[in-house]
Amino acid sequence: MRNALWVLVLGFLFLAPSGAADESDRRQELEGQRHYYEGLLRDCRTETAAKYFVERLGRIEDALNALGKDEQPAAEAEPSKVVKTTGLGPRTVRWLRIRLKEIVREKTVRITDAVAWTRRELPEEMMVAVAQWLNRDGGAGVTVESAKEHWAARPRATWLSAKYGSGTYIVKPPRPNPGRRATKMPEGVKLPKPPTRDEWWQRASPNERAEWVLAYFVENSGLFELADDAKSTKCPVCNGAGMEQKILSNGVPITYVCTRCAGVGRDHTVRFR
Ligand SMILES: [Zn+2]
Structure with missing residues (x-):
């Protein structure tokens, strides 16, 4: 269920057009948040959590309704809990190129060492880096384990x-x-x-x-x-x-x-x- 949920949220972010004007970016972000909380609400098991998610949804609705008007509701200032994975692939590969160069720079490193390292350590190291970026706005709560799920569901726009x-x-x-x-x-x-x-x-x-x-x-x-x-x-x-x-x-x-x-x-x- 959690996996399916993430796929929905991430799928939403991926399908949304990028580079649009501020307001439509904000709308996308809010709609992503709405989607996220709706999913959590469907999946939640305690009354306290349900109340919290209903309240969050109410604030998001208010913010959506206020778009294009002068008033800025309180929800505007709330940090986004939606994990953004746009551009994750290219970013990871840029990181890999830098990291790999550090590893192979030493003259004494043999090709068998480098290959063994890519099998033994690099996958986990890469996921730690991915988790750090996904948490860049703070509080997203992405662990190395959940980073693997985000990675699997990442947008794949660029070859x-x-x-x-x-x-x-x-x-x-x-x-x-x-x-x-x-x-x-x-x-x-x-x-x-x-x-x-x-x-x-x-x-x-x-x-x-x-x-x-x-x-x-x-x-x-x-x-x-x-x-x-x-x-x-x-x-x-x-x-x-x-x-x-x-x-x-x-x-x-x-x-x-x-x-x-x-x-x-x-x-x-x-x-x-
Ligand atoms: Zn040749």
């Missing part, structure tokens, strides 16, 4: 993206392609090779690392809705072929697996909201 970049092959290994073979080199002569996962991580900048971990977290935490039409761009080194070619000093052409994308040919971008 966002996170890029695996040149580290795409770590999570999406290349498909075998028998048509594209590396040149067989004589004994002792080595073809250029793509970096291993740990080498890629060692060479990546803090920004590249943070963006990769964000994409990983978004895809694997189950906390985000993923778009079906994930985007990808051609690897700039092999132009999507997955293989590179060059001519040796003795004039012999060689073909080898692209040292940037490891043969994937594409940089994967996760789209989510």
Whole structure:
């Protein structure tokens, strides 16, 4: 019942148009509050609570009736108890990018540490941050547990993206392609090779690392809705072929697996909201 109630309240806020004039914003806010107290009233079990909610509703009605007139009723000054979740997704992702950069900045942090942290600690840390924002007006009473419900019911207006970049092959290994073979080199002569996962991580900048971990977290935490039409761009080194070619000093052409994308040919971008 409580869940259904929140969905209604949040759904209301989401459907209401934003950026309107002050008065219509105020009307929306009051109608949201009315909706909220009506829901609480339906669900309440004690007479005292019922009396309080009826009184709150009366004040909200007065405030609604007074809109557009000069008089400002007392309800105007009451703090809003309606939790606003508009823009929660983008805000959380901005926070994630900053937090992830703090975690991966240290040179000594390994990719396995970062991945383990996104599984073990980050989901809870994120919900603590979400609860703090939802309480920003004070007194909204959002706990970490209820923040999870608000998060699940959040408005999903904006699609966002996170890029695996040149580290795409770590999570999406290349498909075998028998048509594209590396040149067989004589004994002792080595073809250029793509970096291993740990080498890629060692060479990546803090920004590249943070963006990769964000994409990983978004895809694997189950906390985000993923778009079906994930985007990808051609690897700039092999132009999507997955293989590179060059001519040796003795004039012999060689073909080898692209040292940037490891043969994937594409940089994967996760789209989510
Ligand atoms: Zn490539």
